[in-house]
Amino acid sequence: MSSLIAPHSFYISTSQESQDIDARTIQEFGIESFTLMEVAGYSAFRDLIQRLQPKSHGLFFCGKGNNAGDALVVARYLLQHGFDITAVFISGTDDLSEDTRKNFQLLKRIKEANSSIGSLTIISSWNEFDLHTEADFVIDGMLGTGLDSEVRGDYNKAITWSNKEELPVYAMDIPTGLHGDTGKVMGNAISADLTYSFGTLKQGLYLNDGPGKAGEVIYCELPFPNHLKDICSAYLLDDQYVLAEPDRSPRxxxxxxxxxxxxxxxxxxxxxxxxxxxxxxxxxxxxxxxxxxxxxxxxxxxxxxxxxxxxxxxxxxxxxxxxxxxxxxxxxxxxxxxxxxxxxxxxxxxxxxxxxxxxxxxxxxxxxxxxxxxxxxxxxxxxxxxxxxxxxxxxxxxxxxxxxxxxxxxxxxxxxxxxxxxxxxxxxxxxxxxxxxxxxxxxxxxxxxxxxxxxxxxxxxxxxxxxxxxxxxxxxxxxxxxxxxxxxxxxxxxxxxxxxxxxxxxxxx
Ligand SMILES: NC(=O)C1=CN([C@@H]2O[C@H](COP(=O)(O)OP(=O)(O)OC[C@H]3O[C@@H](n4cnc5c(N)ncnc54)[C@H](OP(=O)(O)O)[C@@H]3O)[C@@H](O)[C@H]2O)[C@@H](O)CC1
Ligand SMILES: Nc1ncnc2c1ncn2[C@@H]1O[C@H](COP(=O)(O)OP(=O)(O)O)[C@@H](O)[C@H]1O
Ligand SMILES: [K+]
CATH class of the missing domain: 3.40.1190.20 (Ribokinase)
Known part of the structure; x- marks a missing residue:
């Protein structure tokens, strides 16, 4: 009997499952969270650079959690490739998670060391953001799997602004405002053209409002050991493994x-x-x-x-x-x-x-x-x-x-x-x-x-x-x-x- 065994790249996780896999990769397996963030951001960058107009201008909407860190890694690579970066910190820069803070420092440092690369503008709150700013694309690094309730405060404003503009939106891990498990819009959610899902595919991308909000979903592999992913119990159906063994021919x-x-x-x-x-x-x-x-x-x-x-x-x-x-x-x-x-x-x-x-x-x-x-x-x-x-x-x-x-x-x-x-x-x-x-x-x-x-x-x-x-x-x-x-x-x-x-x-x- 041929069975249905999905390769690990088709595993779908809840937010809790992805947090558990992250935590165990860091604590038990020994890969640091900073490394995971670098791999996440770099894989999104590798794909993005092929889609974007060279040296165009990107708005990076950042929260204060690790989702923002992913976006800042992307920003660092694009900056070195001559892109102009405007990083907007929706709830300020004082309270960033540790890895996000490090990546914020690296972004500023790379600009200080290289004057000939793209421009870097830092906006430290939504209020300071000029609503008429001209840009070519938006990177959504506001909220990821850490979203725990209806979207609060200025995130709401940033989402509404982005949804009104006609700029292409690329979301880190999950569009901001979409619940990672249910796929429901939590009050308000950004409409992405494309979502990079890191390490596992997030369940919310496929349920309820998910498909309408996430756009195309691209899986980015992280160095999670496969055995830690086995806590997942949902999988994306795909030709790659379903059609793998041909039917045996009858006698x-x-x-x-x-x-x-x-x-x-x-x-x-x-x-x-x-x-x-x-x-x-x-x-x-x-x-x-x-x-x-x-x-x-x-x-x-x-x-x-x-x-x-x-x-x-x-x-x-x-x-x-x-x-x-x-x-x-x-x-x-x-x-x-x-x-x-x-x-x-x-x-x-x-x-x-x-x-x-x-x-x-x-x-x-x-x-x-x-x-x-x-x-x-x-x-x-x-x-x-x-x-x-x-x-x-x-x-x-x-x-x-x-x-x-x-x-x-x-x-x-x-x-x-x-x-x-x-x-x-x-x-x-x-x-x-x-x-x-x-x-x-x-x-x-x-x-x-x-x-x-x-x-x-x-x-x-x-x-x-x-x-x-x-x-x-x-x-x-x-x-x-x-x-x-x-x-x-x-x-x-x-x-x-x-x-x-x-x-x-x-x-x-
Ligand atoms: N090693 C890893 O872990 C890896 C993680 N990775 C990445 O990290 C992401 C998860 O990061 P995370 O856990 O830091 O959560 P994240 O989504 O950034 O948000 C947390 C912040 O949101 C806030 N907040 C919550 N709800 C809110 C609301 N309704 N309205 C407004 N604010 C709200 C909350 O604020 P607080 O309530 O604490 O004030 C908190 O500050 C994951 O999706 C992936 O992109 C990858 O890099 C791979 C390695
Ligand atoms: N190849 C397919 N892929 C995905 N869904 C399918 C496919 N074929 C049928 N469906 C599902 O089956 C549903 C139709 O089945 P059903 O409502 O039982 O109709 P009926 O009994 O009138 O033929 C569709 O709405 C769709 O959800
Ligand atoms: K996001």
Missing amino acids: HKYEAGVLYVVAGSEGLTGAAMLAAQSAWAEGIGAVILVCPHGNLPIYEKALPQIIKKPIGERDDYFFKEEHTEEVIATISEKKGKVLIGPGLGRNDSTIGFVQQLLETNEGDMLLDADGLWCLAQLKEWNKPKASTWILTPHPGELSNLLGRSIEDDHDRLESVKTLSTEKNVNILSKGYPVILGTPEAKAYLTSYDTRKFSRAGFGDVLAGKIGAFWSRDNSAAKSSALALLKGKHILENLLKADSSRIVEPKDFI
Whole structure:
């Protein structure tokens, strides 16, 4: 079984986790905090110098914590490359953290020693800053992971000023005012074009307001020993490791994967078709559509490549409780995975059928759409011990499963982690971002814009693809990741050809 192991550069941390990793790197491993700051600032500089107009003028908005120190390191390098630097200390220069104070001294010293480099202007409070100052870019070194409440005092003014100007903004670690864990704006937050995330990716960059505030996120490696980063439990989903091992090639049709799709009541057959076609397009050995007998003629016409197993009588147009045994016998014929849910409907008898199936079938199952609805109607539920389950709820379905409303994406992340661990299931929680929770309490987050997929039918296509990859012996988490990224690639290609294109589920089959 291939699993999903993210390299350390894709680790996502909370503010507390990054502070712990910092502290242990300094105290236990023995790299000084001043060195960490130098590496952070230098890596941001290496990237920035390629983006900025040579010898242009930068405004460096600095707080008094270590976030400002990172900005001052960048300023020192740019100064030596002929850039003009204006450093604005929002809450003065008297109370700087130790490493930031040292870097402030170094910045002044390098200018004193070299008159031919760029100019250096120090502004010691926001009140002294001329609001009409002309500059080419802003470096945000006001607040980082140390933000602990709604933004106070002059930081607020500096944020508002910057958001009104049209200058490109480059944020150190996290845009000022964005909460490092929740991704919520704490009263006010600077809008960055690009954010350099140091040592680990900060969780807040991917949740709630995060993607809108952070702009592009660039990871900058710090000399943290990898084992200290293992306290993290969230990861960014990325091609680099998800696609690393190729699929093994099949020897026989049934080794190439078998997926049973238990789906489609009268009036909802489209969902079943999308899921079945989407799975078939992945080249698996067989897709077997298990359907109420009455709907067979529709599928015979529309799905010639797909094997159909009609259930019940010719006048059955939806699944009923009395079909349970026949369905279990059918899906047990060949080794394979089962996708249950698309277009099942919510007839009382269908609910009873799904619930019986979930309680008795020992095989691996992917529950989507109405399958999840039926599951959520149960007061108590647990998967059979031997089986693996993947649940693919959209926010409404997740809320039904939890029996409460979901406050925001941070709540969604925490809930997915808890529910997937407690119930020992994999949960692909749809939304922006998609959050994939595993029974080991790990969570994988998408970094691309998933909002383009919010049209009826995209869930069916996604479920079909997950089922297809899963039927080929990929792990549940990897199958989910492969299916998500497949959609991402197709979307990128369609938009490359026509950026205004309105995409449809069938384009993704
Ligand atoms: N070795 C390391 O640790 C490394 C750290 N690195 C960098 O350090 C950053 C973390 O630095 P940090 O911990 O010093 O916190 P930071 O974000 O600069 O702010 C603290 C200041 O903010 C203030 N403040 C807080 N809330 C506020 C509010 N709502 N409104 C207004 N003010 C508020 C608070 O003031 P106080 O409440 O104490 O008066 C305090 O003075 C991290 O993001 C990364 O960039 C990298 O260099 C890599 C190595
Ligand atoms: N390739 C993909 N990458 C990321 N998210 C996806 C992808 N495909 C589908 N989605 C998610 O699935 C959602 C659609 O599923 P859902 O709401 O269940 O729709 P339906 O059941 O009508 O098909 C999208 O809003 C998006 O969050
Ligand atoms: K910042």
